[in-house]
Every structure is written in structure tokens, then in C-alpha cells.
Amino acid sequence: MIHEGTKRAFEWYWNDNGEMPGLDAFERMTAANQDELLARLEAWGDLRLGDRLPPSQLNVESEDPLILAIKVGRLRYPAFHASGSNAWIVCGPPYEKQGQKRDKRGDRAIERALRQRQDYHRALKGLHYYDRD
Numbered sequence: 486m487i488h489e490g491t492k493r494a495f496e497w498y499w500n501d502n503g504e505m506p507g508l509d510a511f512e513r514m515t516a517a518n519q520d521e522l523l524a525r526l527e528a529w530g531d532l533r534l535g536d537r538l539p540p541s542q543l544n545v546e547s548e549d550p551l552i553l554a555i556k557v558g559r560l561r562y563p564a565f566h567a568s569g570s571n572a573w574i575v576c577g578p579p580y581e582k583q584g585q586k587r588d589k590r591g592d593r594a595i596e597r598a599l600r601q602r603q604d605y606h607r608a609l610k611g612l613h614y615y616d617r618d
Contacts, residue, residue, distance in 0.1 A: 487575060488523065490530015494572045495564070498601050507562060507577025514560075522557045526575075529555075546587070546595045550602060554595075559583075561591065563598035568606060576601050 487495040497505040511519060529538050537543060537553075544554045546563060553573075554561035560579040567574055580594035587595070 488526040488530055490527060492532060492534055492571065493530045494570075495526045495530065495575055496572060498574045498576045498605065500601070501604065505577070507575050507579070510578040514557075518557050518560065522555065522562065525555050525557070546591075547599065550599065552595055552598050552602070556582075561594070563594055565598060565602040565605075567609070574602070574605055 487497060489495075497508045497511075499505055511522065514522075525538065525542055529543065532538070542556050544556060544561070546552045546554045546561075551566060553564050555564055555575070557579070559581050561582055562579040563576045564573045565576070566572075576594075576598045578594075580591045582591065
């Protein structure tokens with residue numbers, strides 16, 4: 486668990502190898518960027534359901550299914566909602582925003598987040614996503 490707010494909880498995505506690429510990237514970030522990401526999650530975690538952080542902090546990257554990007558400086562951490570819960574799964578590694586529009590690296594990161602979302606829900610249905618050694 487990264488953070489549990491009053492309305493939403495946030496956790497890192499686990500891949501099939503038992504790794505958390507988002508956490509690995511987080512641990513390599515500067516302390517200031519780590520603090521900024523945690524502050525975003527704390528603020529978002531306590532917002533009323535249906536409300537969202539401003540676009541300067543959170544961006545819609547895919548409408549259907551919904552993938553949001555948490556903004557930390559030039560870095561963007563994709564996240565998806567865990568169906569049937571109040572949890573959001575933060576993917577990684579983040580991508581770096583280069584310009585006004587999302588570039589090919591950003592597109593690949595969102596495609597990866599969409600696959601991770603599928604993997605997460607498939608594993609959750611199989612009741613083995615949270616079975617970790």
C-alpha cells in the first residue's frame with residue numbers, strides 16, 4: 486500500500502515476476518519528487534468521490550478504460566482503478582513528458598498500463614494477484 490486516504494487507496498502494481506516497477510522507479514527519484522507524488526496521492530485520496538485533482542496534477546490518458554497519469558514534475562505515473570474497490574493501482578515505470586502532446590514513449594507507457602490493468606483484473610479473478618511469497 487502506498488497510501489490509504491479516506492475515499493481512495495493507492496498501491497503499486499505487481500507484475501507476474503513479483504516486481505513493482507513503479508516502486509523501483511519511485512525509489513530512484515529525488516526526495517522532492519517522492520514527496521510530490523505522495524502529496525498528490527494524499528490529496529486525491531481524501532477528495533470526495535467523483536472529484537478529481539486539477540489537470541495540473543492529474544491527467545486523463547485513456548477514457549475507456551480509464552487510465553490517469555499522476556504528474557510529478559515532468560514525470561507521469563499511469564494509474565488505473567481496481568474494479569469493485571476504492572483502490573487505484575499505480576503503474577510504472579513512469580514516463581517523462583517532453584512536450585505539449587504525449588509522444589511515442591508516453592503512448593507506450595499508456596499501452597503498458599492498459600496491459601497491466603488487464604493482467605491485474607485477470608489475476609484478481611483467478612484469486613492469485615495478492616498471493617506473493
